Amino acid sequence: MKLMNLFSRRSIHMNIAIAFSCLIVCTTAILSFSSYRLSSSAVTSSSIQKTSQLVEQVKVNIQTYIGNMESIASLVISSRDVMRFVDATQAARESDEPLKRGASQYLRSVVQSRKDIASILYVNKSGDFVSDQSHAIMKSKSEWTQQDWYRLALTSSDEVVSPSHVQHIFEDQYRWVVSISRKLPESDRSQEGVLLVDLNYNVINDLCRQIELGQRGYVFIVSPSGDLVYHPQQQLIHSELKSEQMQTVLDMHEGSIKLGKAEESKIYTVATTSFGWKIVAVTYPDELIENKHQMQTSAALWGVLCLIVGLTISIILSYALTKPLKNLEMHMKKAERGNFDIRVDIDGTHEIGKLARTFNLMISRIKELMNQIVQEQEMKRRSELKALQSQIQPHFLYNTLDSIIWMAESGKVDDVVEMTTALSRLLRSSISKGEELVPVSVELDHIRSYLTIQSRRYRKKFTYSIDVEDSILGAPILKLVLQPIVENAIYHGIKPNPDQGHIQIHGWREADSILLTIADDGEGIDQEKLRTILMDKPGVSGGTGVGIANVNHRIQLYFGHDYGLHYESEREEGTIVTLRIPYMEGEVKDDGKNGKMDVD
Numbered sequence: 001m002k003l004m005n006l007f008s009r010r011s012i013h014m015n016i017a018i019a020f021s022c023l024i025v026c027t028t029a030i031l032s033f034s035s036y037r038l039s040s041s042a043v044t045s046s047s048i049q050k051t052s053q054l055v056e057q058v059k060v061n062i063q064t065y066i067g068n069m070e071s072i073a074s075l076v077i078s079s080r081d082v083m084r085f086v087d088a089t090q091a092a093r094e095s096d097e098p099l100k101r102g103a104s105q106y107l108r109s110v111v112q113s114r115k116d117i118a119s120i121l122y123v124n125k126s127g128d129f130v131s132d133q134s135h136a137i138m139k140s141k142s143e144w145t146q147q148d149w150y151r152l153a154l155t156s157s158d159e160v161v162s163p164s165h166v167q168h169i170f171e172d173q174y175r176w177v178v179s180i181s182r183k184l185p186e187s188d189r190s191q192e193g194v195l196l197v198d199l200n201y202n203v204i205n206d207l208c209r210q211i212e213l214g215q216r217g218y219v220f221i222v223s224p225s226g227d228l229v230y231h232p233q234q235q236l237i238h239s240e241l242k243s244e245q246m247q248t249v250l251d252m253h254e255g256s257i258k259l260g261k262a263e264e265s266k267i268y269t270v271a272t273t274s275f276g277w278k279i280v281a282v283t284y285p286d287e288l289i290e291n292k293h294q295m296q297t298s299a300a301l302w303g304v305l306c307l308i309v310g311l312t313i314s315i316i317l318s319y320a321l322t323k324p325l326k327n328l329e330m331h332m333k334k335a336e337r338g339n340f341d342i343r344v345d346i347d348g349t350h351e352i353g354k355l356a357r358t359f360n361l362m363i364s365r366i367k368e369l370m371n372q373i374v375q376e377q378e379m380k381r382r383s384e385l386k387a388l389q390s391q392i393q394p395h396f397l398y399n400t401l402d403s404i405i406w407m408a409e410s411g412k413v414d415d416v417v418e419m420t421t422a423l424s425r426l427l428r429s430s431i432s433k434g435e436e437l438v439p440v441s442v443e444l445d446h447i448r449s450y451l452t453i454q455s456r457r458y459r460k461k462f463t464y465s466i467d468v469e470d471s472i473l474g475a476p477i478l479k480l481v482l483q484p485i486v487e488n489a490i491y492h493g494i495k496p497n498p499d500q501g502h503i504q505i506h507g508w509r510e511a512d513s514i515l516l517t518i519a520d521d522g523e524g525i526d527q528e529k530l531r532t533i534l535m536d537k538p539g540v541s542g543g544t545g546v547g548i549a550n551v552n553h554r555i556q557l558y559f560g561h562d563y564g565l566h567y568e569s570e571r572e573e574g575t576i577v578t579l580r581i582p583y584m585e586g587e588v589k590d591d592g593k594n595g596k597m598d599v600d
Contacts, residue, residue: 020310020317024306024311028303047283048256052269055219055281058219058281059273061207062273062277062279063275065116065204066180066199069116069117069180072114073197076195081105081106082130084102085102085103085122085130086124086184088190107121108133116200116203118175118199118200119177120195120197121169122193123150124184124190125193126191136171147169149162152181153181154194157183159275161178161223161275161276162181163222163225163229164201164228165177165178169196177199178198179196181196204230209232213282213287216284217284218232218233220232221278221279221280222249222250222277244282249268252268253270265285267284268280268281269281324352324356327344328359335363343360344360403454404420415456419457422452436479438476438478439476440468440477440514443480443481444468446480446483450486450487451503460500461495462494463503465503466504467505467506468506481551484548484550485518485551485565485577486518489577490520492522493522493575496523502521503519505518512582513580515580516578516579517578518576519577520574523571524569524570524574530567533548534548534552534565534567552564563581563582565579566578
């Protein structure tokens with residue numbers, strides 16, 4: 001739905017261009033991505049295979065090196081000088097100094113001939129020992145018998161190859177070595193003992209560092225027990241600032257596996273030696289593909305090129321397809337602004353041509369209907385205004401005649417003459433030939449005549465005053481809009497009040513409006529009636545709201561809903577009615593004969 005809404009807000013031209021572009025982009029992206037993945041996979045497989053070969057080479061070199069050390073251990077055991085020391089009795093070893101010196105010299109000659117050997121030592125259960133270091137002081141028996149090279153050798157029938165460790169057999173010597181220990185079984189002439197050959201750790205370090213696996217790749221060696229034999233960052237491993245997937249490595253015999261996620265992923269390639277060491281090469285997938293960025297750049301450039309070509313083609317095609325639609329849209333906007341004197345000239349038998357011809361027929365028909373509606377609305381407006389006016393006039397005339405009859409019955413001839421004269425002036429202004437607007441001055445003369453009549457009828461019942469600015473006297477106003485308001489003020493405000501009342505009419509201009517207020521100090525209107533006084537439907541007889549509702553409806557029908565009547569009232573305080581109409585330039589003139597008005 002969101003995608004459909006997105007397309008619905010754009011032009012057809014843009015939608016076609018976007019659709020073509022998306023199709024080209026998706027196709028190019030899929031092809032580029034597939035090509036990159038296949039190339040990347042092929043390069044990765046090739047790199048892993050190469051890494052496996054390197055690991056195998058390290059494995060062979062280490063096995064050869066350890067094998068050589070085992071051969072040297074066998075050579076030492078078969079030496080006559082060493083065997084004489086081994087087979088000698090304890091008393092002979094302690095008293096025969098040349099015996100121990102000869103064995104020591106032989107071991108020293110072997111160590112000096114091989115830089116990869118750190119030291120050679122033989123020791124038996126009694127603690128008698130001989131090494132290449134004749135003057136070295138060996139630590140106490142309780143300390144070295146607990147070390148792994150001695151303890152594991154006694155329990156194994158084969159050579160024991162230890163992880164890398166710090167060898168601390170002699171006083172003041174701390175060497176980083178890899179130890180090969182071998183048990184010499186007890187015989188009729190000798191005690192059980194252990195031959196120890198300490199290998200120089202730097203040899204293994206050099207073998208592993210020669211392997212280049214990218215900028216971050218490296219090789220490490222782990223023993224079957226999970227102890228590190230070699231690691232380029234061994235200190236970080238021991239301090240737990242760095243870790244390796246040891247258990248996964250120990251569970252593997254040969255092969256490669258990818259571990260980790262995203263940028264932290266690593267590929268572990270494992271090879272296992274004959275004596276259980278795991279040779280592990282760690283590589284980073286991103287570094288296996290040396291030309292990864294070139295491949296990505298190439299794929300991106302081809303994608304951009306295809307996108308540019310596709311956009312160009314889609315824009316040209318979409319423009320050619322949508323040009324007639326844009327022409328039709330332009331004419332529709334003109335029709336929307338009210339111009340119906342237009343015609344779309346689009347030839348052809350395609351769908352857009354048919355749509356253009358239908359649009360031309362529709363515009364012609366709309367123009368005819370609009371003219372008909374304008375005439376009907378004008379007639380309706382005039383009929384409604386006349387109907388509203390006719391509702392007000394009988395209501396006013398009935399009340400006025402009622403007052404004259406009452407005075408005639410009372411014998412007040414002068415008052416009857418005066419009221420009849422005022423009534424004639426009122427009727428003269430109300431029977432004009434269809435005119436709706438009169439000057440404010442004429443409407444005020446009308447209301448003065450009306451107040452004259454009512455003041456005669458209700459002597460000493462109320463007084464009145466009219467104060468209107470001269471600047472609005474010539475402005476046009478709907479006729480007979482003040483009389484119903486004043487009538488209600490008299491009948492429903494002043495008359496029920498036992499005291500004499502006062503009606504004040506005040507008028508002034510405010511910005512682009514004319515405001516006329518009719519205020520009385522009579523009984524007032526309760527709030528419930530006040531809320532509904534202007535809501536009565538015009539033409540409904542009964543109650544005071546007939547004239548008021550009709551006046552309000554008449555003003556709004558002529559000037560709009562921003563104008564009309566506004567009521568403010570408090571019980572026993574009086575009522576203020578505000579009439580608002582627009583101020584129109586020019587003025588309305590009365591010819592003084594038949595009530596016809598002209599607006600200049």
